[in-house]
Amino acid sequence: MSGNPSHPVPSTVRQLVVPVLRSHRRNLGALAAWSVVETLPVLLSGTLVAAALDHGFLAGRPSLGLLLLLAYGATLVVGTLGTRQAMPHTAAVVESLRDELTRQVVRAGLYRAVYTEGPAADVSTVARVTRQVEAVRQISGGLLLSLRTIAFSIVAALIGLLALHPLLAAVAGGSVLTACVLMALLAPLLRRRHVAVLRAQEELARRAGPQLTGIRDVVACGAWETAGRAMGASVDAEAAAVVAGARAGAGRIAVVALGARLPFAVVLLASGWAVRTGLLTPGALVGAMVYLLQGVEPALRAMVQTVGNMGLQLSVTLRRLAAFVDVPRRRPSDSATVTGSPLTGTRIALKDVSFAYGPFAEPLFTRATLDIPDGSHLAVVGPSGIGKSTLAMLIGGIETPGSGIVTLGGTPLPELSEAGLRRHVAVVPQESYVFAGTLRENLTQLAPRAEDGELDEAVAALGLEGTVRRLGGYDRPITGSGPLSQGERQLITLARVYVSGARVVILDEATCHLDRAAEERAEQAFGARPGTLIVVAHRITSALRAERIVVVGQDSLTVGSHGELLAASPDYAALIGYWQAAGPRLEDAHGARPRG
Numbered sequence: 001m002s003g004n005p006s007h008p009v010p011s012t013v014r015q016l017v018v019p020v021l022r023s024h025r026r027n028l029g030a031l032a033a034w035s036v037v038e039t040l041p042v043l044l045s046g047t048l049v050a051a052a053l054d055h056g057f058l059a060g061r062p063s064l065g066l067l068l069l070l071a072y073g074a075t076l077v078v079g080t081l082g083t084r085q086a087m088p089h090t091a092a093v094v095e096s097l098r099d100e101l102t103r104q105v106v107r108a109g110l111y112r113a114v115y116t117e118g119p120a121a122d123v124s125t126v127a128r129v130t131r132q133v134e135a136v137r138q139i140s141g142g143l144l145l146s147l148r149t150i151a152f153s154i155v156a157a158l159i160g161l162l163a164l165h166p167l168l169a170a171v172a173g174g175s176v177l178t179a180c181v182l183m184a185l186l187a188p189l190l191r192r193r194h195v196a197v198l199r200a201q202e203e204l205a206r207r208a209g210p211q212l213t214g215i216r217d218v219v220a221c222g223a224w225e226t227a228g229r230a231m232g233a234s235v236d237a238e239a240a241a242v243v244a245g246a247r248a249g250a251g252r253i254a255v256v257a258l259g260a261r262l263p264f265a266v267v268l269l270a271s272g273w274a275v276r277t278g279l280l281t282p283g284a285l286v287g288a289m290v291y292l293l294q295g296v297e298p299a300l301r302a303m304v305q306t307v308g309n310m311g312l313q314l315s316v317t318l319r320r321l322a323a324f325v326d327v328p329r330r331r332p333s334d335s336a337t338v339t340g341s342p343l344t345g346t347r348i349a350l351k352d353v354s355f356a357y358g359p360f361a362e363p364l365f366t367r368a369t370l371d372i373p374d375g376s377h378l379a380v381v382g383p384s385g386i387g388k389s390t391l392a393m394l395i396g397g398i399e400t401p402g403s404g405i406v407t408l409g410g411t412p413l414p415e416l417s418e419a420g421l422r423r424h425v426a427v428v429p430q431e432s433y434v435f436a437g438t439l440r441e442n443l444t445q446l447a448p449r450a451e452d453g454e455l456d457e458a459v460a461a462l463g464l465e466g467t468v469r470r471l472g473g474y475d476r477p478i479t480g481s482g483p484l485s486q487g488e489r490q491l492i493t494l495a496r497v498y499v500s501g502a503r504v505v506i507l508d509e510a511t512c513h514l515d516r517a518a519e520e521r522a523e524q525a526f527g528a529r530p531g532t533l534i535v536v537a538h539r540i541t542s543a544l545r546a547e548r549i550v551v552v553g554q555d556s557l558t559v560g561s562h563g564e565l566l567a568a569s570p571d572y573a574a575l576i577g578y579w580q581a582a583g584p585r586l587e588d589a590h591g592a593r594p595r596g
């Protein structure tokens, strides 16, 4: 992982950008085609003006001259159509790039917040996401539009000049080439200056964060001066960096002068001689000027702006984002072996697992052992705060034991790829996650190819039919039909997991907003589904539906059936007593009968 944000990581830049461009080959092809249409006016401008003069106005045929000028006007209309048609293709590429960058930055931000030390997930992370990703979107959109205009315009103007006279093309081509070389030499200095500006901005954001979040205290204590001093140096440094950047940018004027003005001056100075000797007709002379003024010069100006500003900003910002997102794809503990080999069953085993939330925290588990055979239905019970959710997260591979090992189908969890683990094991927490979009998008999030029949099965199994009807079917936006109740949100989350291919489902109080009947239906649905079901139970009925129950005690795990535990585990007996006192009587609880 690169810790230095200014460290150049071109391979990561490539990894970020190239796949997006590859996935948009069609858009890029269409963009190139419409760019040719867009530059038609430049390509024909000088030639049509030259012909209008030589064969029309100067040859005593003004109507032909006028007709040729009208033809030039028509090319302008066609060119505008090309510009318009190119826009959606540019947008498709740029929006994809923005989405990919956002995904990568959020992933890296979370990784750094969870697995690395230091102020990785502070205000500067937010600054990166909001400012730099947005900057990349805006700049890359502008850059894509400008670069193709520049390239196509220069090529079109040079072809036009070549058609008028090869010497004209040679003079203009040489000047453009020299200007490009000068720009390439200037670019590293501009890039350094731009890096300095970005660094200064980030330092300012870093220093401003604590001051702004503590603004009430600053006001209450009258600590304006101290707060001002803490930020003042950073503000000055940013201003100095911006000024230095602007000074270096002045060199770009020379590029335009050399590439666009010089050939124009040469043609102007030689015009008398060229016409007298018959090298150029008057029309060709005016046509050449049209090409230089309307084709080459605007393109070079755009190049200086684009490469000098947008290109630099994009390259620097992308490099810095690339350095930030350059984190391992796996959690640190997963670095050993990453295997994609298929699982041999879903038996889960905890062997000598110890876990504490911090080096000085009381351990929740010490050398704990647990065996959960393939296809079992297990309930996890215990007093509040004892470690039931932590056990669920250890089994699900969300938390990693301090020592000992958790295996799935005999394979230690750290040896499974993250994607493989998530495919096989679903941990459903109390907080349900329903995102804006259609019900179908929500239900198929973990199984994008799921068909209507599978969705219908999940909906029927979980009793979600009423909600589907209320929302107007699978393909209406969820937000269009009024707010979802907490229970509906939980049912949608459960249905999403039901549709997925996960063969180990861990419900960590994932039914807490459902009534007893709905909870029973949901648990029975998952129980009837192939695979293992683990339920962190918050009602006695939940526990009694399971084949086996694990009682989480103070640094202990006791496993057995309801009957075995009543006799053997004082913790369990106490818990049952508490539940009975708090809720409906054991035997009355929706017909729940102990399974053991």
Ligand SMILES: Nc1ncnc2c1ncn2[C@@H]1O[C@H](COP(=O)(O)OP(=O)(O)OP(=O)(O)O)[C@@H](O)[C@H]1O
Residues within 6 Å of the ligand: 357, 364, 382, 383, 384, 385, 386, 387, 388, 389, 390, 391
């Ligand atoms: N991320 C964390 N960092 C530090 N301590 C934590 C963290 N998560 C949980 N704990 C602590 O670990 C202990 C066990 O928490 P856990 O959520 O696993 O218990 P629980 O049995 O599921 O509780 P409940 O039934 O109330 O949900 C608690 O004391 C809790 O405060």
